[in-house]
Amino acid sequence: QSVLTQPPSASGTPGQRVTISCSGSSSNIGNNNVNWYQQLPGTAPKLLIYSNNQRPSGVPDRFSGSKSGTSASLGISGLQSEDEADYYCAAWDDSLNGVVFGGGTKLTVL
Amino acid sequence: QVQLQESGPGLVKPSETLSLTCTVSGGSISSYYWSWIRQPAGKGLECIGRIYTSGSANYNPSLKSRVTMLVDTSKNQFSLKLSSVTAADTAVYYCARGVGWEPRFDYWGQGTLVTVSS
Numbered sequence: 001q002s003v004l005t006q007p008p009s010a011s012g013t014p015g016q017r018v019t020i021s022c023s024g025s026s027s028n029i030g031n032n033n034v035n036w037y038q039q040l041p042g043t044a045p046k047l048l049i050y051s052n053n054q055r056p057s058g059v060p061d062r063f064s065g066s067k068s069g070t071s072a073s074l075g076i077s078g079l080q081s082e083d084e085a086d087y088y089c090a091a092w093d094d095s096l097n098g099v100v101f102g103g104g105t106k107l108t109v110l
Numbered sequence: 111q112v113q114l115q116e117s118g119p120g121l122v123k124p125s126e127t128l129s130l131t132c133t134v135s136g137g138s139i140s141s142y143y144w145s146w147i148r149q150p151a152g153k154g155l156e157c158i159g160r161i162y163t164s165g166s167a168n169y170n171p172s173l174k175s176r177v178t179m180l181v182d183t184s185k186n187q188f189s190l191k192l193s194s195v196t197a198a199d200t201a202v203y204y205c206a207r208g209v210g211w212e213p214r215f216d217y218w219g220q221g222t223l224v225t226v227s228s
Contacts, residue, residue: 044218090213099157099213
């Protein structure tokens, strides 16, 4: 069982906007930044969002991040077939003194 | 362009020690956090731990008693040793570069599958 809680699955049709949630506690999301990763099948994860809402160079602005209290969200607008992947949130946990990941959300583009 | 490459045995016997090395090219190993992250087949990501270039390390509490990480700045490499392995340690192991204190892993290795089996 993961320290950060994500829905196991999400779906949307091309062009739609989808949101993936990540729930934690005061020892992780509540007191630290959240990062999001995209993992395409058979590949290493890729940094999608850092510091709650910052996009690395090269990440389309269709991807956005937000944080409120002990929860965070990843938004994907203008959904495309190539967005079909697993998405993970991650944060530092002060109590565990380590990095914790969410269990991952499998996004299906219908 | 920074590149990370994991290397080490793909098969380890139960109770033995898993040893992996990550070689960093295209950039300096200094002033970053270097992490090992694993992923069992069909499951999520688990951070094993990370080490700063000073040698200071943090390990996942659930693995701490079995993990050792080292960094060799002269070779631009860092390593992982996981002792007393069981089948539960079978996974794809990734090395990754972390920027700053938060888990901002901006470069990853391609991953290497390690199977624990006799």
